[in-house]
Amino acid sequence: MGQIQQLSPKAKIDPAIKEKVQQLVKSAYHTRIKDVNESLLIIEKARNLSLKYHYQYGVDVSEAYKGFFLMILGDFKTSLKLSKALLDKFQEDHLKAERSVVLYTIGSVYYKSDNYHVGLQHLLECLSLRRELDDKLGESQVLKAIGTIYEFFNDYESAEEVYERCFEISQSINDKLGESNACNPLSGIYLKRGKYEKALDMANRSITLKEAGGDTRGLAFAYHAKAKVFLRTKEFEKAEKWFLKSLKLQRQMGEKMGEGMCELKLGELYLALDNYAKAKIHLHHAIAIGEGVNSKLILFKGFNSLYLIAKKENDAPLALKYLERHLENKESVINTGTGSIIKSLKAMAKIEMLEREARIIKEKNSDIEKKNTELDTFVYRVSHDLRGPIASLLGLYNIARYDIKDTLSKKYLDMYHEQIMRLNNIILDLINLTRIKGWQVKNSKIEFSTIVQSIIKSFEYLPNFPNIKFNLDIDETIEYYSDKSIITTVFQNLIENSIKYSRVDISPVINVVVARDSHDDFLLIEVRDNGIGIGADYQERIFEMFFRANDEKEGSGLGLYILKYAVDKLNGKIKLKSERGEGSTFSIVLPF
Template sequence: MEISETTTHTKIITLLDEAYESRINDLKRSIELAEEALTLSKETSDKSCIGKSLSHLSLFHMIIGDFDLSINMANEAIENFEELKDEKGIADAKYTIAGALYKTDDYSRGLNNLIDCLSTYKKLGDYHNLARVQKSMGTIYEYMGDIKSATQTYEEAIESGKKAGDLNLQSNAYNPLSGIYLNQGNISRALEVIEQSRAIKEQTGDVRGLAFALYGRGKVYTLTDKFDEAEQDFLESIKIHEEMGEKLGWAMSHHKLGALYIRMGRLDDARETLIKALEYSNKNKIILIKFKANLLLHEIAKKEGDFELALKYLAQYVDEKESVINERTAKVIESYDVISKMQALELEANSQREKADIIEKKKLELDSFFYRISHDLKGPITSLMSLNYVAKLEVKDENALKFIGEYETQANRLNNILDGLLRLTKMSFNEDFKQEIDFEKIVYDCIASYKFLTNYELVEFKIDVDQKIKYEAEWALVNTIIQNLIENGIKYARIEEGNKPFISVSVQRIDNKIEITASDNGVGMDEETVDKIFVMFFRANRKIEGTGLGLHILKRAVERLEGDVSVKSKLGEGTNFKISLPA
C-alpha cells in the first residue's frame, strides 16, 4: 500500500472510530462521519474500509429505525467481508440485521443472526460485542415471555460488559432488568438497578442511553404514584429521543406518558399523547406500540362515556393484537426451534471439548511412555552397537562376519527408530525459543547432511527461497519439516533409464502464509498409500530402508506450528508436498 493510500486508510479508520463513539450522543454526526468514510473508501477501492463504513452506517440507521435501509447496507457490507474472509466484520453486520429484525417482531431470523454472532465473538474473545449480542438476545426472550432466560441472558451481558471494561454495556442491560423486577413487584430492586444505569449514563455522557434509563425510572415512579417525577422523566426521555432520531424510544416513551396521564386523570393530555404515538407507530411500523396505544385510547373513550369510539378503538386493538399474537406465536415457535438447535450445538461442543481433553491427556501419557522407553533402551542399544564394532575387529571368519553384518543392520534400524521416537516426544515436552528462520540456510544444510544416502549423487536439487521472508518459529520444528521432505525425496528417487531424478524445494510468502513445497519425479504413491503416510510406523515401500516415523514426525511439527500439510502423488510419476504455516 502506497504512503498516500496508507494515510487515507488511517483517516477512514479514525472517522469510523469517531462515528462509533458519537452514536451515544449525536447520531446525526455519526452518520455524517460514516458517510464521509464510505466515500473515501470507495475512492481508494479499499474493500475492508468499504465494508466497515457500510456496517457502521447500517448500525446507525438501525438505531434510528430506518430498518430496510439498515438491512440493505448490512448485506452489502457482508458481501465485502465474505470476499475478505473477515469473520468479525460479518458478525458485526449480522448483529445489526438481527436488531432490525427483532425490532419488527421477526424473532426467529433475528435469533439466527445473533447466534451466528455469538459463536464468532466467543471464538474471538470479543467481550464488547458479546455483551451487545447477549443484551439483544435477552430482549428477544423477554418479548417471547421467557422471563427466566431473559434475566439470565441480561446478567451474562453485564458480566461480559465488565470483562470488556465498558460501563455503558453493563448499564444497557440494567435498563431491561429493572423492567423485569418492576413487573415481578420488586419495586425497590427495580429502582436501585435503574438508578445505577442512569448514574452510569450521566457519568459516561451516553445521552441516548440516558433517555432509556429515564424512561425506565419513569415507569417505576408511575407505579409508586410519583406522578410529577414520572412525567418529568418521560418528557426528558422524549426530548432526547427526538434530538437523537430514535424512533422506537420516542414511541415507547409516548405510550408510557399516555398511560401516566390516564392514572393522573388528565384524559385530554393522555388522548393527545397516545394519538401522537399511534400515528407515529403507523408511519414507522412500530407494531407493538400500535395496539397498546389503541387499548389505552379505548380506556379513555370508555371513561368519557363515548362507547361508540371506545368500541372502535377496542376493535382496532383486538384486530391488531390478534394479528400480532398469531404472527408472534408462530415466530416464538420458530425461535424456540432455533434456541433448541443452539443448545444442542453447545452440548455437542462441550462433549467434543471433553473428548479432546481426554484424547490430549492420553496422547501426553503415550508420549511420556515413548520417551521413557526410548530413553531407557538407548543405553543398551548403544552398548550393543559398540560390542558389534569390537566383534568386527576381532572376528575373521567370513560366515561369522556375515551374521555380524545382519546383526549390525538390525541394531542400526532399532537405533534409528529410538532416535525418531525421542525426536517425536521431545516436540511435546520441549519448547524452544522462537528465532528468526533462515530458510535458505536450513534447506542447503539439510541437503548437505544427506550426502551419505545411496541416490544423493544422482539427484538434481532445484531451490527457490524468497530471502525477504521474515518468520520467527522454533528452529528445530522447521528444520525437522525440511529435513524429512528432502530425505524422502532422495530415498524415493526413481532411478531408471530416461528419468533424471530431481527434488524441487520452494519457500515463499503468499498473503499471510509461509508456503513450503517439495516436489519430485520419484516413485510416487497410489491414493491408498497417500492416505496412510502420516500414520506412525507406516512404510510405503518395504524395499527402501526407513523407520516409518519421518512423515509422522513432520506432521506433528507442522501441527505444533499451527500449519497444514497436503500431499499429491501419482504412482510412477512423483510426489508433491505442500506445507502452509501462519506467518
C-alpha cells in the first residue's frame, strides 16, 4: 500500500486520540504480512475509537484500510462497496495518499475478478498519485499489479520490464519486502519463457527474503512459485511438497485466491500422476473457491481438468457436463479478456508514455537542478563581491556629505546615495534568496513576540515609521517548532512591505496576528495594514521575481518573491486580500 501517511484530521480532536488511531492503522497495515484477519480486528479498533470521539477522518481511513484487507481475503463485494464510498470523499478533501489507497483496492478487486480494463484504469490513476507523492514503495506495489495484467494479455516482455522496474525501485529504497514481492512474478515470467533455472533462482530468493522479513502471507506465494517450477520440470514429488506447504499457509492467512490457485495446481499435479481421486478432491475445492470469489479463470481451468478426468474414466455424460461448464467459463474469460485488451490498449500506451515522460523529466530536472545550483553559486559570489565596492561608495558618501556645502551638489549627492542604497538592497535580497534556497531546515522553538518586536525595531530608519501604530495579537500559548531564520525572513518581508507602502495622508496601522486556525490544525500568520493597497490587475503577479506593483516606492522587487519562497520551504500557503487605497492583508498558513 506504500507508505502509511501521517494523518491530517479535519476536526479539533485530542492529539492523543489522533496518535492512537494513527498507531492502530500502522499496526493493522504491517500485521497484514502475517495475519490479515488480525489486521481487520486492529482496524476495527481504530474505527471504533474514531467513532467514540467523533473523529470522522479516523473513521474514513479505517474503512479505507478495511476495504484493502477484505480485498486480500477475497471479499470483493464488501471491499468494493467500502472503497467506492470513500473515493469521491477523499477527492473532495484533497487527500491524495488516502485516495491512492482506495484506488489501489478498487483496481485490485476488478483485475482479480477478471475485469482487467476497469482495474487498469484505477491502477493507472493510483500510479499517478503515488508518483506525485514520491511514494516509491507504493509505486512499486501498483506496478506489480499492472505487470500481472500485462501477463494476462500474454505480453511477457512488457510484464518482465514492469516487474524488473519494481525490483529496481525496491532495491533503491532498501525495501526487502518489495524486492521479494517482485521475485515471485519474475519467477513466473521466466517459467513461461522456459528459463527454468532463473525461475527457480527467483523463487528461492523470494523465500529467503520473506522468511527474513517475517512475511508469512508472501511466503505462501513464494512456495507456490517454487512448486510451479517443479511441476513444469515434472519433478512431481518436489512440486507436491511445495504446493502443500503453500496451501497450508494460504488457508492459514485466509487468502482465497491463493488457496484456489493452489488447489487447482494440486489437481493438475495428481491428474498428471493418474491419481484421479486426489485430483478431483482438490479440483472441486478450487471450483468452490472460484465460485465464491467469482474467478472465471479458476473455474474454466478447474472444469477443464475435471473434463479430462471424466474422459479418462470413460464417463461420457459427466465429461460432457464438465466440458460445457469449461467452455462456458472459458468463453466468459475470452470475451472479458478480448474486451479488456481493446479497452486497455490506450491505457497501456498511456502507462508507457508516462514511463518515458518520467525518465525524460527526471533527466531534465537533474540538469535544471545542476544549472540552478551553479547559477545560485554565481549570484551569491557576485553579490558578495559587489558588497565591497558598494560599502566603499557608502563610506565616501558619509564623508562627502559633511564636506560639501553647495545646496545643488548636496541634492545630486543625495540622489546618488538613493541609487546606491537601492543597489545595496537588491544585492542584500539576492544574498538572502540564495541563502534560503540552500538552507537546510532546522527546527527549534519559535518565540514569535521576540522575533516580531526585534524586526519592527530594525525598521526604525524607514520613512513614515514614527507615525505607524503596531498592534500585536500573538497567542503566547502556541508551541511551534520551525526554522527560526526562515520564520524571521517571513515576518521581515511582511512587515517591511507594510511599512514601505503605508499611507501618509492617514494614521497608518499595521496589525500582526499569530494564532491557530479555526480547526486547530495549522498556524496562522496574518499581517494587515491600511496602506496604499494593491490593484486587482497586479495581484496575480506580486510574487514574481523583480515585479513591482508601485514604481513610486523604492524596492528591489524581490521581497514578496523571497516571502513566497520561504513559505513554500516550510510547506505553507500564502493568500493576499487587497484593494487599492484600502490596504492589504497577507495570510499565511503553516503546518504544525
